[in-house]
Amino acid sequence: MKRAAVLGTGQTHHRTRRTDVSMAGLCREAIDRALADAGVDWPQIDAVVLGKAPDLFEGVMMPELFLADAIGAAGRPLLRVHTAGSVGGATANVATSLVRAGVHRRVLAVAFEKQSESNAMWALSIQPPFTAPIGAGAGGYFAPHIRAYIRRSHAPGHIGALVAVKDRRNGARNPYAHLRQPDITLESVQASRMLWDPVRYDETCPSSDGACALVIGDQAAAEASAKRVAWIRATAMRTEPTFFAGKDHVNPRAGAEAARALWHAAGITDPLDEVDVAEIYVPFSWFEPMWLENLGFAEAGHGWKLVEAGETRIGGRLPVNPSGGVLCSNPIGASGMLRFAEAAMQVMGRAGEHQVAGARTALGHAYGGGSQFFSMWVVSDTAPASV
Amino acid sequence: MSAPRVAVIGFAQAPCLPSAGTTSGVETLVPVFREALADAGLDRRQVDFWCSGSSDYLAGRAFSFVNAVDAIGAYPPIAESHVEMDAAWAFYEAYVKILAGEAETALVYGFGKSSAGRLRRVLALQLDPYVVAPLWPDSVSVAALQARAALDAGIVTERAMAEVAARSRADAGVSEPVDLAAPYIADPLRRHDCAPVCDGAAALVIASGERALAGPRRAWITGVAHRIDVQGLGERDLTTVPSATAAASAAGLPDDLDVAELHAPFTHQELLLRAALGLGDRVRINPSGGALCGNPMFSAGLARIGLAAEQVRSGRARRALGHATSGPALQQNLICVLEADVREAES
Amino acid sequence: MAAPPLSAPLDIAFDYTRSLGPVLGRFMTGLRDGRVLGSRTADGRVHVPPLEYDPVTHAPVTELVDVRPTGTVTSWTWTDRPLAGQPLDRPFGFALIRLDGADTALLHAVDAGARERMHTGMRVRIRWAAERVGHIRDIECFEPSAEPAGPPGTGKSDPVMMITTPIRLSYTHTTSADESRYLRALAEGRLLGQRCPVCRKVYVPPRVCPADGVPTEEEVPIRDHGTVTTFCVVNVPFAGQRLDPPYVVAQILLDGADIPIPHFVVGDAGDVRMGMRVAAVWREPESWTTTPENIAHFRPTGEPDAPYESFEEHL
Structure with missing residues (x-):
């Protein structure tokens, strides 16, 4: 397997409605920034991989077809990935494979969602015939599993609010974040409206328009880069069914096995010790402690203790989502790639005001569907010794 | 270390029927997986990577592919991915995974219930959403604009198109005769010029290393490439297929092909593709009857690769081409070269 | 013999709101004002409909120029039975039309009355919609003629930023045989499960066992x-x-x-x-x-x- 590295990243300013741009314009805002960051021009791009969540969100069937020209794919190979919420991460992983296989030297990966073209709640709540109309909404799917986590781990009730405060304050340091709330407090989160008990308004992600792009290159491209690159040490993807008898919705095996495979491939034996910063897909604040356990940063039932002790803040043992994460910006199809890009930005030393000092190894993580599709990568500031 | 050699070692497809199976595809896929794995001599637990192609707009539901994972029996968890494209591109993703050394075996599948909606109208949503799709140009009308351009340019004739249909029907054992006096569906396309709407699924098993050699029959993949053209129907010369030509060049399409399975849902598209790929009269085209006799959306392209591989695996051909297309008017094209023997000079 | 699987209509409908950005916004504003604008790329070509990005240089396109409301059919087809949502509800031709002054062709409808009147090279002109809002359908259709119709005036001057596109689709949703048995039992007030032959777990509603990938068979009554x-x-x-x-x-x-x-x-x-x-x-x-x-x-x-x-x- 050949080496691969992130040469550059780009993202849009994420907003509820980016009515100033078309879909092409939204993608190009991220792409142009990624190309500039990578110091790469269009003729050097060999292929494009586009990721996006459901086509019903934009009302375009396979929008990469009409976008081919604007996103620079015309005349080149173009793949369109869709693995639900994990798609942004999966898209980065597919682009990585193209480079690792030696097929291409430089690949452009782009992910976007323009949720304001429609209404995600509408698109997700289309009720097929013969099913029970148990309308619970987006958070209603996950809230019962959060309740189960609280029961199982005996976590104190304020853990979710602690995560929300941390992420929203982090987002205030990120110029691209949708929600930037430097003054949010534990009290204000706990005073916010209870939406899906036990999940409060301030503990949920927004709905955003946005895009993210990465330029991934091979070893020669990485070594030719004038700036620091993020070497991709390992990638992993795992899937399990949405529902099956015995499914662990709190600590899904697919996530745990993806993480195990990832740490093994990266040569990491103690993730909490060896990973400097993690960008984890947390659409509801309680998922931070849940995923800390699922990823092996903490024993089952103990993830909340890292949160409570402040270890996931910038400056803690494992800063989680210094960018503000999904809780601050959620352009669904791009949210996973944003985690992967932010991890890369940290080890490239280009995360600006939300830079974690001395970050050398970072995790990017995404999940989707009913906690069933997982994609992740580990990036470092130095090339892996052998792959 | 040089890139591993990869072979097609198993293939199966569901019968193409005008209307069959559930919207989710699960019940259709279960026997297809079983058959493809049996053909490959593999147990499902020996599959390192699963990859599928399908479309939410065929089912009319967001995340429609998620259900299909149930057909795999994905517990303990599996390594898996999905493209919102014909499964021929899922095959490409899986092939690259193997080349990268991330897997040795992969099962690729495509599925879709084309009959669930009004297919030709649904496909209008593939067109530019600002200036084209609001006019709802259906897929048959769009293909007709391409056919007209080819007729006007003298590249095809209605008779040559009818001959493509007649040969395809004869190969597929379809008894319905081709009728040049039949009314147009969308001028200049008649019923025999257009693929029928049908439901289906297909699965392909590929492998490298010892797994590739273990089974009784294999077809080596010696070149794969794909390209996309601009979509604007008025931006392109609709009578050429530059993306197919470029993909063929990148894949190293040999000039001594025995067989080609071309994914041409319309008769004129086969003629345009033959020209774009430089396929001479010596090449046997679509012995399966082609997409004109069965075009299950999102698996028909993958099936072309599987059927071309069948030609090689059965010994009927030494070199075969599997081709897939996606998008309006042959916008995106994939070329896969399959051979009985791996040539010495691998690129 | 088992009854056939149950199926039922599934209709989805939404009015999509599309923001246009600078190039498409000016194009739509032009349509509302009875003008057609094309984008000029670095090679000097004029594209109608406009491209947002130059296909050669990849740079954003900034120059838009007026083209004529008359043009030439470069390809065409004819439909006797228009589908829902198409520009005309009587037989018409879809055509690619290169407007005078443009180098590329626009897809739209031609109200020619009869198939026999359609031909490649025919001259057509825009028939403007009576009510124009800044949308591709401000062009009601094209009609055979070499002479432009007088451009209708407009009193508006605010730029068009958004378009609305209604999308209505009708599907037939089909259940599996297992699900149908379950639903028919429900109609009799019974709950039905099925046991996986491999893991022995009982699924309600019955389905292919997602853990083992095999059909569940043995029926189990559920309380x-x-x-x-x-x-x-x-x-x-x-x-x-x-x-x-x-x-x-x-x-x-x-x-x-x-x-x-x-x-x-x-x-x-x-x-x-x-x-x-x-x-x-x-x-x-x-x-x-x-x-x-x-x-x-x-x-x-x-x-x-x-x-x-x-x-x-x-x-």
Whole structure:
């Protein structure tokens, strides 16, 4: 397997409605920034991989077809990935494979969602015939599993609010974040409206328009880069069914096995010790402690203790989502790639005001569907010794 | 270390029927997986990577592919991915995974219930959403604009198109005769010029290393490439297929092909593709009857690769081409070269 | 012989709101004002419809120029039976039309009356819609003629930033044989499960076992009593809700099943607990059909709660 590295990243300013741009314009805002960051021009791009969540969100069937020209794919190979919420991460992983296989030297990966073209709640709540109309909404799917986590781990009730405060304050340091709330407090989160008990308004992600792009290159491209690159040490993807008898919705095996495979491939034996910063897909604040356990940063039932002790803040043992994460910006199809890009930005030393000092190894993580599709990568500031 | 050699070692497809199976595809896929794995001599637990192609707009539901994972029996968890494209591109993703050394075996599948909606109208949503799709140009009308351009340019004739249909029907054992006096569906396309709407699924098993050699029959993949053209129907010369030509060049399409399975849902598209790929009269085209006799959306392209591989695996051909297309008017094209023997000079 | 699988219509409809950005915005504004604008790329070519990015240089396109409302058909087809949403409801031709002054062709409808009038090279002009809002359908269609129709005036001057595109699609949703058996049993007030031959787990509703990838076969009757494994209280209103918030959506493990189903728990809502025993409340039997809606909701039975350990593995 050949080496691969992130040469550059780009993202849009994420907003509820980016009515100033078309879909092409939204993608190009991220792409142009990624190309500039990578110091790469269009003729050097060999292929494009586009990721996006459901086509019903934009009302375009396979929008990469009409976008081919604007996103620079015309005349080149173009793949369109869709693995639900994990798609942004999966898209980065597919682009990585193209480079690792030696097929291409430089690949452009782009992910976007323009949720304001429609209404995600509408698109997700289309009720097929013969099913029970148990309308619970987006958070209603996950809230019962959060309740189960609280029961199982005996976590104190304020853990979710602690995560929300941390992420929203982090987002205030990120110029691209949708929600930037430097003054949010534990009290204000706990005073916010209870939406899906036990999940409060301030503990949920927004709905955003946005895009993210990465330029991934091979070893020669990485070594030719004038700036620091993020070497991709390992990638992993795992899937399990949405529902099956015995499914662990709190600590899904697919996530745990993806993480195990990832740490093994990266040569990491103690993730909490060896990973400097993690960008984890947390659409509801309680998922931070849940995923800390699922990823092996903490024993089952103990993830909340890292949160409570402040270890996931910038400056803690494992800063989680210094960018503000999904809780601050959620352009669904791009949210996973944003985690992967932010991890890369940290080890490239280009995360600006939300830079974690001395970050050398970072995790990017995404999940989707009913906690069933997982994609992740580990990036470092130095090339892996052998792959 | 040089890139591993990869072979097609198993293939199966569901019968193409005008209307069959559930919207989710699960019940259709279960026997297809079983058959493809049996053909490959593999147990499902020996599959390192699963990859599928399908479309939410065929089912009319967001995340429609998620259900299909149930057909795999994905517990303990599996390594898996999905493209919102014909499964021929899922095959490409899986092939690259193997080349990268991330897997040795992969099962690729495509599925879709084309009959669930009004297919030709649904496909209008593939067109530019600002200036084209609001006019709802259906897929048959769009293909007709391409056919007209080819007729006007003298590249095809209605008779040559009818001959493509007649040969395809004869190969597929379809008894319905081709009728040049039949009314147009969308001028200049008649019923025999257009693929029928049908439901289906297909699965392909590929492998490298010892797994590739273990089974009784294999077809080596010696070149794969794909390209996309601009979509604007008025931006392109609709009578050429530059993306197919470029993909063929990148894949190293040999000039001594025995067989080609071309994914041409319309008769004129086969003629345009033959020209774009430089396929001479010596090449046997679509012995399966082609997409004109069965075009299950999102698996028909993958099936072309599987059927071309069948030609090689059965010994009927030494070199075969599997081709897939996606998008309006042959916008995106994939070329896969399959051979009985791996040539010495691998690129 | 088994009855055929159940199927039913599934209609989806939404009015998509599309923001246009600078190039498409000016193009749509032009249409509203009775003008057609093309984008000029670095090679000097004029594209109608406009391109947002130069296909050669990849740079954003900034120069838009007027083209004429007359043009030439470069390819065409004819449809005798227009589909829903198409520009005309009588037989018409879709055509690629290169407007005078443009180098590329626009797809639109031609109201030629009869197929025989269509030909490549025919001259056509825009027929403007009476009401124009800044949309591709401000061009009602094209009509055979070499002379431009007088451009209709407009009093508006604000730029067009958005378009609305209604998308209405009709599908037929088809269930599996297993699901159909389950639904038909529901119409008789019965709950049906099926056991996986491999893992022996009982699925409600019956389905291919997602863990083993094999059809479940053995039918198992399921009781309409069960245990709440976990739940949430929905306090947020949203479109399509059946109940007024707050209400409880619970995961309910029916007695005899190995996988919970989601459903409402009504009555004593403030006191719903993990482990609470509940029973189905069926609607009036005369209203029963092949739908899970025959069960209105679940109610607490008052039995002692199930111990956590008894349902722990279903969370």
